Amino acid sequence: MKTGxxxxxxxIKFGLLSPDEIRRMSAVKVITPDTYDDDxxxxxxxxxxxxxxxxxxxxxxxxxGGKVDQCPGHFGNIELAMPVLHIGxxxxxxxxxxxxxxxxxxxxxxxxxxxxxxKKIEEVKNKLHEIDYDDIVSDAESEAGDVVICPHCHFxxxxxxxxxxxxFREEGKKLTPKEIRExxxxxxxxxxxxxxxxxxxxxxxxxxxxxxxxxxxxxxxTITLETGERSEDDLTHKLVDVIRINQRLRENRDQGxxxxxxxxxxxxxxxxxxxxxxxxxxGTPPARHRSGRSLKTLVQRLKGKEGRFRSNLSGKRVNFSxxxxxxxxxxxxxxxxGVPVKAARELTVTETVTENNTExxxxxxxxGPGNEDxxxxxxxxxxxxxxxxxxxxxxxxxxxxxxDKIEVGWQVERQLQDGDIVLFNxxxxxHRMSMMAHEVKVLPFRTFRFNLAVCTPYNAxxxxxxxxxxxxxxxxxxxxAEILMKVQENFLSPRFGGPIMGAxxxxxxxxxxxxxxxxxxxxxxxxxxxxxxxxKEVPPIVEFEGKxxxxxxxxxSTILPEHVNIEFKGKMNxxxxxxxxxxxIVRIEDSKLVNGAIDENAIGQSKGVLLDYVIRKYGxxxxxxxxxxxTRLAAGIISYIGFSTGIDxxxxxxxxxAQLREVGRESVTKVEKLxxxxxxxLIGPEPGKTLEDTLxxxxxxxxxxxxxxxxxxASHYLGMENSTVIMARxxxxxxxxxxAQMAGIIGQQSIRGxxxxxxxxxxxxxxxxxxxxxxxxxGFVTSSYKxxxxxxxxxxxxxxxxxxxxxxxxxxxxxxxxxxxLINALEDLKVSEEKRVLDTENSVIQLVYGEDxxxxxxxxxxxxxxxxxxxxxxxxKKYGGGKK
Amino acid sequence: xxxxxxxxHEMVPEHILVxxxxxxxxxxxxxxxxxxxxxxxxxxxxxxxxxxITGDIEPGRIIKIVRKxxxxxxxxxxxxxxxx
Numbered sequence: 001m002k003t004g005x006x007x008x009x010x011x012i013k014f015g016l017l018s019p020d021e022i023r024r025m026s027a028v029k030v031i032t033p034d035t036y037d038d039d040x041x042x043x044x045x046x047x048x049x050x051x052x053x054x055x056x057x058x059x060x061x062x063x064x065g066g067k068v069d070q071c072p073g074h075f076g077n078i079e080l081a082m083p084v085l086h087i088g089x090x091x092x093x094x095x096x097x098x099x100x101x102x103x104x105x106x107x108x109x110x111x112x113x114x115x116x117x118x119k120k121i122e123e124v125k126n127k128l129h130e131i132d133y134d135d136i137v138s139d140a141e142s143e144a145g146d147v148v149i150c151p152h153c154h155f156x157x158x159x160x161x162x163x164x165x166x167x168f169r170e171e172g173k174k175l176t177p178k179e180i181r182e183x184x185x186x187x188x189x190x191x192x193x194x195x196x197x198x199x200x201x202x203x204x205x206x207x208x209x210x211x212x213x214x215x216x217x218x219x220x221x222t223i224t225l226e227t228g229e230r231s232e233d234d235l236t237h238k239l240v241d242v243i244r245i246n247q248r249l250r251e252n253r254d255q256g257x258x259x260x261x262x263x264x265x266x267x268x269x270x271x272x273x274x275x276x277x278x279x280x281x282x283g284t285p286p287a288r289h290r291s292g293r294s295l296k297t298l299v300q301r302l303k304g305k306e307g308r309f310r311s312n313l314s315g316k317r318v319n320f321s322x323x324x325x326x327x328x329x330x331x332x333x334x335x336x337x338g339v340p341v342k343a344a345r346e347l348t349v350t351e352t353v354t355e356n357n358t359e360x361x362x363x364x365x366x367x368g369p370g371n372e373d374x375x376x377x378x379x380x381x382x383x384x385x386x387x388x389x390x391x392x393x394x395x396x397x398x399x400x401x402x403x404d405k406i407e408v409g410w411q412v413e414r415q416l417q418d419g420d421i422v423l424f425n426x427x428x429x430x431h432r433m434s435m436m437a438h439e440v441k442v443l444p445f446r447t448f449r450f451n452l453a454v455c456t457p458y459n460a461x462x463x464x465x466x467x468x469x470x471x472x473x474x475x476x477x478x479x480x481a482e483i484l485m486k487v488q489e490n491f492l493s494p495r496f497g498g499p500i501m502g503a504x505x506x507x508x509x510x511x512x513x514x515x516x517x518x519x520x521x522x523x524x525x526x527x528x529x530x531x532x533x534x535x536k537e538v539p540p541i542v543e544f545e546g547k548x549x550x551x552x553x554x555x556x557s558t559i560l561p562e563h564v565n566i567e568f569k570g571k572m573n574x575x576x577x578x579x580x581x582x583x584x585i586v587r588i589e590d591s592k593l594v595n596g597a598i599d600e601n602a603i604g605q606s607k608g609v610l611l612d613y614v615i616r617k618y619g620x621x622x623x624x625x626x627x628x629x630x631t632r633l634a635a636g637i638i639s640y641i642g643f644s645t646g647i648d649x650x651x652x653x654x655x656x657x658a659q660l661r662e663v664g665r666e667s668v669t670k671v672e673k674l675x676x677x678x679x680x681x682l683i684g685p686e687p688g689k690t691l692e693d694t695l696x697x698x699x700x701x702x703x704x705x706x707x708x709x710x711x712x713x714a715s716h717y718l719g720m721e722n723s724t725v726i727m728a729r730x731x732x733x734x735x736x737x738x739x740a741q742m743a744g745i746i747g748q749q750s751i752r753g754x755x756x757x758x759x760x761x762x763x764x765x766x767x768x769x770x771x772x773x774x775x776x777x778x779g780f781v782t783s784s785y786k787x788x789x790x791x792x793x794x795x796x797x798x799x800x801x802x803x804x805x806x807x808x809x810x811x812x813x814x815x816x817x818x819x820x821x822l823i824n825a826l827e828d829l830k831v832s833e834e835k836r837v838l839d840t841e842n843s844v845i846q847l848v849y850g851e852d853x854x855x856x857x858x859x860x861x862x863x864x865x866x867x868x869x870x871x872x873x874x875x876x877k878k879y880g881g882g883k884k
Numbered sequence: 885x886x887x888x889x890x891x892x893h894e895m896v897p898e899h900i901l902v903x904x905x906x907x908x909x910x911x912x913x914x915x916x917x918x919x920x921x922x923x924x925x926x927x928x929x930x931x932x933x934x935x936x937i938t939g940d941i942e943p944g945r946i947i948k949i950v951r952k953x954x955x956x957x958x959x960x961x962x963x964x965x966x967x968x
Contacts, residue, residue, distance in 0.1 A: 834915070843920050852956035862955075 015201025019211040026077035027051040027063045030214050033243035035222070035232060047239055052076050053216040073216025078243060080212055081250035082266050083177040085166050087274040087281055089207035094162045096187070096195050096204050097180065099144035102170075103155035105186025107194055108147035109140065117194050137196040144194075165283040166270055177270075181208040209273065214239060234295040238276040238287065245269045320471040322347055326426075327462050329449035330635040333628045334501065335487045337424050337438035338449030339469065342372050344416040344442045347471045348382055353410045361403075361412050368399035370415065377442045385411035416440050416471065421478045423470040423485065424448070426458040430819070433457035433490050433500060437472075437481035453501045453627050454487060456605045488624035491615050494857035499612050499623075502605030503630055505732050506643070510634035512730035513641055514552040516572075516583060516597040516720070525640055526550035532636035533559060533629045553593040559629040560591040561618050568609045571599045571731050586610070600731025603630060616860070616869070645723040650743040650786050656717040660710050660744040664782035667706035671699050671775040699773075700755065703748045703780055710744035711737050718743065746781040746789070749800040755779055756796055767792050891933050897951030899930050901938050902962070907946050910962065921946065924963040931965060943967045 028051040035048045042048040051062040053073030061071035085093065101108050109117070117140045124132040148157055158171045168175040184207075189199035197204060220233035232240075249265040275287040278299035286294040302308045322343040329338050339347075353361050361381075370380035384392045384402055387409045394402055406412070416422075418441055425435040436457065443449060448467055455461065472478045483489070493500035503511065513519075521529070523541060526549070530538075539554035566588050573584030586596030588610070596602075602610040615623035652660070677683050678695045686694045715736050718725050727733045741747065749756060756779035762770040768777040776782075779796035783789045789797055828840050835853045837846040850856070852864055860866035890896050902910055911918060924931060924947055935941050945965045953959035 838920075844916065844922055847914070847961050848956075848959075850955050851953045851959040854955065864955075 013198075013201065015198070016203070016206040017213065018203065018206050019209075022075075022077055022211045022213045025075050026213070027074035028076040030076045030078050030239075030243065031247075033240045033247070035236065035240075036230065040230075047214070047236055047243070048217055048222065049076060052214065053218045055217050055221045071218075073218035075216060076214035078212040078214060078239075078246060080210055080269070081246055081253055082269065083181050083208045083210045084266075084270050084273050085177050085180070086207050086209055087166065087277045090162070090166065092196075093180065093204075093207055094160075094168070095141045095145070096184065097160050097168060097175075099141045099195065100183070100187055100191070101150035101153060101155055102157055102183055104150060104153040105183065106150065106152040106188065107140070107191040108144040108150050108157065109194070110151045113143070114191070114194065121193060134196065137194065140194045165281050166274060176266075177208050181205050181210075184208070212242065212273070234289070234297060235276070237289070238272065238295060238297055241272045241287075242269070242276060245272055318470065320347060320473060322469045323466055325447045326460060326465050326467050327447040327449050328452050328455075329443075330452060330631055332441060332449060332451050333439075334451045334453050334624055334631075335439050336441045336450065337422065337469070338443040338447070339416060339422075339440050340446045340448070341377050341442060341444060342446060343448075343469070344377065344440070345370055345372065345380070345382075347416045347422075347469075348413040349416065349420060349471060350473060351412050351414050353406055353408050353412060355408055358406070358408065361406060361414075363403075364414055365394060365403040365406065365412065366399055368394055368396045379415040379417040381412055381414050383413040385413075416442060418442055421472055421481050423472065423481060424450070424458075424467060425470070426460050426465065426467045428816075430459075431457075431493075431495070433493065434459075435485070436487045436490055437485040438487060451628070451631055452504060452507070453605070453631055455504065456502070457487075457490065457493075457500050488620040490857070491620055491623055492857050492859075493606070494855070496606065497856055497859040497861045497863070498606055499608060499615055500606060501627065502608045502611050503603040503627070503634065504605060506638050507631055507634040508600050508604060508730050508732040509643060509727055510637040510641075511556065511598040511603060511630070512726065512732070513643070514598070514633075514637050515556050515593060516552075516726075516730075518582075519552040520544060520549040521552055521555060523548040523550060526555055529633065529636040529640055530555060530558065532632045556598060556633075557588075557592045559626060559633055560588065560593075561614060561622050561626065562591055564588050564591045564610075564614070564617075566610065566613050568601070570596050570601050571729060572597050577729070597730070599729070604731055616866070617873075643723060643726075645727070647742070647786060649722050649724040650718070650739060650784075652714065652717045652743050656713055656743075659713050660784075661782075663706055663709045663713065664745050667702050668775045668780070668782070670702045671780075674698055674702065675773060696755065699775070699778075700748070703755075703775060706780075707737070707740070707745060707747035710747070711740035714740040714743045742785045744784055746784060746793075746797065749779040749781060749796040751799060751803050756799060765792055765795065889933060890929055896930065897949050899934055900948040900950070901934060901941060902946040902948050904945070910946060910948075914962065918944070918946070918964055921962050921964040923966045925968055926965055927968050941965055 028045060028049045030045060030047060030049065032043055032046040034043050034046050036046075037043055042050055049062075050059065051074060053063075053071050054061045054066075054068050057068050060067060061074070063074045064071050066072075099107055107114065117136060120136050121133060124136070149155070150157060160175070161169050163169055168180060184203070184205035187204055192199045192202075192204070195204070215235065220235040220239075222233070222236075223231045225231060245265060245268050249262065249269055252262055252265060271284065272287070274281055274284055275295070276297055279286045279295050279297040280300065287297075288294050300307070305311065322339075324340065324343065332338055351357070351361070364379060365381045365384060367378055367380040369382050370378070381394045381399075384394055384406065386392070387407070392398075392402055418439075420440040421437050422440055423435055424438045427434070429435055434457070436454075438450070448469065458467070460467065472481055487501075491499050491501060514521075520542065526539075535558045537558070539550050539558060542549045542551055566586075568586055570584050570586045572578045578584040582595060583597040586598065586602055586609075587594050598610070600607060602608055604611075611623070611627070614626045618626075674683070674695060678691070683691065683695060683698070685691045686697070689697070715725075718739060720726065720729065724734065724739055725736075728736050728739055751758075756764050757773075759765055763772060764777060764779070776792070779800070781789060781793040781797060783793055829837055829845055830839075831849050832838055835849045836844060837849050839845055854864040856862060860869070891899065907918075926941065926943055931941055931947070934947075943965050947963045947965060949961050949963060951959055951961070
């Protein structure tokens with residue numbers, strides 16, 4: 001490949017286009033407001049004059065003779081009948097008008113002051129940042145703006161005001177652009193530096209247009225629809241308006257029409273030119289298309305998220321990428337991604353033919369591009385490049401010939417095969433784990449698939465989410481991705497220095513079912529479950545009443561790496577839940593689970609102690625294998641044992657219902673009692689609170705106690721034989737409070753942490769008496785989800801729910817913008833080999849990265865070293881670690 | 885004349901003016917040029933208070949700051965004084 005000569009940019013200077021320059025660079029003087037004639041040929045001197053460049057292939061440019069890809073396009077020009085203000089310089093025109101004398105054109109400062117300012121400017125001249133210069137200019141202009149009598153010619157200047165967007169008035173009298181231009185022409189070059197202008201490239205009168213540049217046709221191409229209909233670009237539409245009005249203005253002026261008509265046309269020309277530059281100028285109605293859509297003119301092309309900068313320069317479309325819907329596949333490793341055959345046949349990796357791979361390449365090329373329907377997938381070849389770079393498309397017909405022809409040094413665009421490294425990404429890409437490297441596994445059907453443990457880092461679910469895939473093209477990229485971006489290398493999140501991936505939902509339920517109270521698994525079932533994983537050794541068989549069983553915990557132990565010795569507290573570590581201590585304390589001795597139930601605290605994402613231990617002690621590869629085995633085993637367990645839940649899981653006996661109802665009633669009466677006491681003046685204010693606040697907090701306390709009590713009752717009657725309770729206790733999903741809300745009392749609905757109190761005059765809803773501040777009138781819900789809510793309860797519940805929705809909507813937009821600002825501020829900082837954080841000028845931001853030089857994704861919960869772990873591992877049993 | 889000295893406030897880390905003759909040594913140990921250091925304005929309240937003790941501090945001098953750090957306990961950093 002050819003590499004160009006790279007040149008550094010040392011300086012950028014902005015200037016104004018002078019009328020002369022506009023005429024000089026113009027290839028044609030545009031005078032006709034039309035584009036094409038009836039035969040479809042561009043009209044001479046029209047807006048599509050071929051002198052302004054070519055957009056149709058085959059034609060040649062009238063100016064430079066280049067074809068479509070050679071001609072850069074050429075500007076045209078329009079001679080304006082009357083001068084018009086440039087909307088982009090209104091602010092500058094205003095301040096220059098204000099600071100110069102309307103009689104002599106000098107800046108309204110004494111010679112001494114001018115000298116002082118010039119000296120100051122000289123001082124800051126060679127500084128890198130020009131902010132100081134801008135400050136001096138604005139100081140000078142504001143000082144000159146306040147002067148009435150010109151120090152040079154002693155003329156009494158009038159006050160000038162700006163009628164937005166484009167009308168200047170001098171004590172009420174309108175200043176025409178022509179008059180402004182005449183004044184600006186009088187300003188001497190020497191004064192311009194005080195107004196922030198460099199006379200070499202910018203004269204102030206150039207801010208008022210007398211000649212209008214017409215951009216090349218390349219900038220505003222005609223789009224031809226399939227029907228053959230032509231559609232012009234928005235800019236062309238606007239230019240048509242400009243030319244049309246310009247012509248009418250010229251005619252009227254030459255005919256000597258009444259001043260009023262000329263002024264109206266002049267204003268109209270000003271409007272068209274203003275909207276040509278910026279169609280969202282405040283105070284100007286946006287120019288619209290016939291359909292009512294507002295036109296996208298120059299500023300709109302550049303500005304904002306869809307503008308040229310953010311959409312086309314900071315972000316680009318790429319090749320070798322694919323996007324489709326995602327779905328789960330528990331039999332894939334966490335490092336893999338399932339790629340549909342259809343995508344795999346399109347996506348390619350370029351390989352160079354060498355002496356060592358010629359045979360393999362020939363075989364692949366011989367297969368041709370393949371088709372989607374073949375039963376087994378073998379990678380084919382789509383294109384072959386000869387040594388000179390010319391391309392051969394491989395088809396079923398020529399595949400054998402091409403295969404025979406290839407020589408060492410040819411490039412082969414080979415289809416994706418199992419084991420290729422690709423990048424996989426889900427938007428919004430909020431953190432580094434949003435884009436990770438996976439190994440390809442080509443699969444049938446049309447979705448990308450991956451292991452469920454990888455949902456967490458991508459924040460993905462399968463309700464229609466789509467994800468992107470990028471195929472890496474160079475050996476270096478593949479190596480780098482594999483070392484830095486592979487899923488297993490991102491186990492530990494830099495956010496909290498712990499595993500971000502782990503077992504979720506059914507994985508936890510399954511592991512819990514397998515280990516809670518160490519169930520006896522019949523031998524056939526056990527063998528089936530273990531067939532999902534590779535086991536080195538069959539666990540011991542237990543005989544009971546003549547039948548053979550495996551112990552559930554022994555089955556779990558088969559997926560543990562060697563020499564695991566750890567003891568930690570599980571979620572069941574509670575005297576009431578686990579009186580004998582056989583479930584809550586998880587103890588693993590020499591890779592054998594001897595005590596405890598495996599739950600969220602052991603293998604869950606971000607808090608799984610066992611998972612964390614395995615990853616840290618044995619490394620990412622073993623950690624990945626552990627999680628792979630775990631998810632496979634879980635799939636086996638839960639699909640063979642079976643697990644289900646329904647609303648009748650929240651059925652509670654009659655006595656429980658009575659108790660729950662009593663709790664609701666009791667708390668309502670308690671609240672009434674409190675209110676009565678308050679009305680009788682029996683309640684004193686708590687420190688720092690008004691009497692009303694005190695009452696409110698007392699009521700809140702009573703009502704939250706009600707919910708707690710109902711939760712207690714519900715958990716008393718709902719035992720571990722209940723599916724929902726299993727999920728809640730193991731940490732797979734939901735918690736006991738959710739169950740209590742289904743079975744017992746939903747409880748107080750709050751807005752901003754307070755009881756509901758807004759709505760009608762002195763009451764929340766017309767269903768209540770005025771000034772009723774009792775439990776029901778302020779959003780206490782005594783029904784359960786299962787029974788259903790009454791209308792007022794339903795309303796209060798909806799208000800509470802709405803608050804949540806609004807909060808998330810507000811939070812996402814706000815945090816998105818905050819993150820954008822952070823990224824833009826930090827994007828080009830780098831960490832040097834000495835662990836220093838430097839910016840692009842090599843200035844120090846931090847002497848040592850994070851002040852301790854620790855990579856948070858290699859840290860132990862943010863600490864550089866896990867001292868406790870080291871002590872235990874070093875001194876073993878003596879200090880609470882495992883044996884040996 | 886204020887009685888309050890911000891240097892004694894617990895939220896203000898320790899600022900030490902590096903003696904001119906030691907500057908080179910410090911920069912050598914850091915393997916940095918003076919201009920690479922983070923900056924601190926001469927008009928910064930801390931520099932103003934420090935000037936009451938050390939006399940005028942010219943732009944270009946180096947200030948050593950020792951502060952508490954959440955990650956490393958104590959962190960030492962250096963700043964160069966700039967004008968205004």
